[in-house]
Amino acid sequence: MLLVNQIRENYIGVLEGLQKRNFPNAETVLKQALELDDLRKSTQTQRDQIQAESNSISKQIGMLMKEGKKEEAEQAKNRTAEIKVQIKELEEQNSTAEEELKALLYTIPNVPHSSVPAGKSAEDNEVVLEHGTIPELHADKQPHWELIKKYDIIDFDLGVKITGAGFPVYKGKGARLQRALINFFLDEALAAGFTEVQPPILVNEDSGYGTGQLPDKEGQMYFATADNLYLIPTAEVPITNLYRDVILSEEDLPIRNVGYTPCFRREAGSWGAHVRGLNRLHQFDKVEIVQITHPDKSYEALESMSAYVQSLLQKLELPYRVLRLCGGDMGFTSALTYDMEVFSAAQERWLEVSSVSNFETYQTNRLKLRFKGSDKKTQLAHSLNGSALALPRIVAAILENNQTPDGIKMPKVLQPYLGFDKI
Template structure:
């Protein structure tokens, strides 16, 4: 969430940043925050003044009683009672303004970094680079959903029977390939200095608000209603929340964590070729990398995280491209996002397999995640996260791009993990 000072001290720049994101009501959102903050400050000042007056009169009562001026003391008591009633009303008014201000801040997305391209659609995203040669497939090449059926490695019908559409069952070499990818991604993350953690798959409301899933994405998460818990959309959420309400030492930065979890998304879709097979699922596996960084070093950290994800794709020998997302296509909490897309030869389309984002202080402000600088002053940190990598579309690209008459060739780097080099 944006800091109130950021908005109040930079109203015009904040409005322009929100307009760049496509918010037609940008001026209204900023005006609302400024007005509520002013009302909050004025109410706080009145409350402080009332409490000070009440405390002063209370001291007078004691002195008057000592001097046996009971009649005067009783008159002062009446004034004190009036001030206490006023302070109670002001306290309630202050609480109401604080809640309204908090909700108003929740409705404002992060401001885009100055390098973020203008635009509102995926077509406006900037292609930063392309890597690898697009494969030429044999005649009669199949999309991955037909290869899956041919080699009996993932069962969508069985998953539908057990849970519903978008919950596949991985079998045999399909399950082994999943496990191989997870272990490969985790090993590479550990080699890059990330501490592996295994976080919970359910989060509470505080965690949802801390990383920005609430209130923005409440309808996209599966909820345990009677306990107000949510299935995680990505391990970024529980991992980043490990640092909620914490003050770190500057010497300990950056904090780097990685974790593998299943991820759950309600908005996966249910029709059309773009959601067939592994293209969109309600449950999928992903390895996430998360950093808590010093503000002065966060954009260097972002480039390092992007390079890490790229190197994974290089080792899997998958052609890919890197996009810098335009302002209108970025996530609610991001200041700058790179997407990595692999090329799916049988589908002849690019498939997103990773987003790597710098959220600057947006999450840290919600999380109250801070550090002490060299002057012992408390400062906000920057948080970053990235997929390294999401599995379903990686599997889809491996199956489609590596198919031949003899089966599907497993990338060489995965063979020590799978124990086989061909799916047939």
């Protein structure tokens, strides 16, 4: 959530940033936010002024009674009664203005970093780098949805029987590949200095609002109505909310956490040939990295996280590219996002496998996540997160890119986890 002072002090910069995002009616919304803030301040000032008058009159009443000036004392009492009514009205106006301002700020996305390119869709994203060689496959190459049937390692039909579309069943070496990837990603994160946490996979509304899934993406989350809880779309939500309403010490920073969870996304309206098989699921496994940093260090941390995710792809021997997302393709809460895509040699296209984002103070303002510096003053920290990594498209790329007429070779780095070198 944007800070009102951020809008007031850098109005043109915020406006230009929202326009880069193609945010509709940006100028109208920002002016409305400032007007609500002015109203909130005005009613608070009026309330304080007449409260001071009431306090002064209350002191005079006792003196007037002692001096026998009963009529003047009664007039003073009547005035205090009038003031109480006025105070109640002003408090109600102030509360309404605060709630309307908060609700409006929830609808405004984060302001993009200056390096974010303008654009409306994925076609306008900027390619930062490409790494690796695209493999040349044999003539009878197959996409992963055919390979998983051939080797009986993932069963979509059983998932439909048990739950519905988008909930696959992993079997035999397919299940072992899942477990191997999870353990590999966690071990790599621990070696890189992250602390492992295992959070709940159901969260309350406060957690959803804290990281920005609510009110923006409630339609994409599964909702347990009886308990008013949401299944998490990513471990970012519970891990970042560990620090909601917390004041850290500057010495605590940076905080670097990693967690594995299943993730659940309704993915409403996003089905088609381009999301066949493992390319898009309702339930999938993911290892997530989260950082809480000093504001001066957050972009250094973002570059470090990008390099770390790239190191995982290099060890898996997958060709990949890094994209800087344009304003029109960024997530609602992000100030700058890098996407990592691996190349699927069988599908002959790029598949997104990770997003690494800096949210600056957008989440921490909602979370009231602050730290106290050496000057004893408190300020908002910065939050970052990244997929390291999401499994489905990694599995798809491993299966497709490593297929041979005799089977599917497994990356060397996974073989100690798997106990086999080929499917």
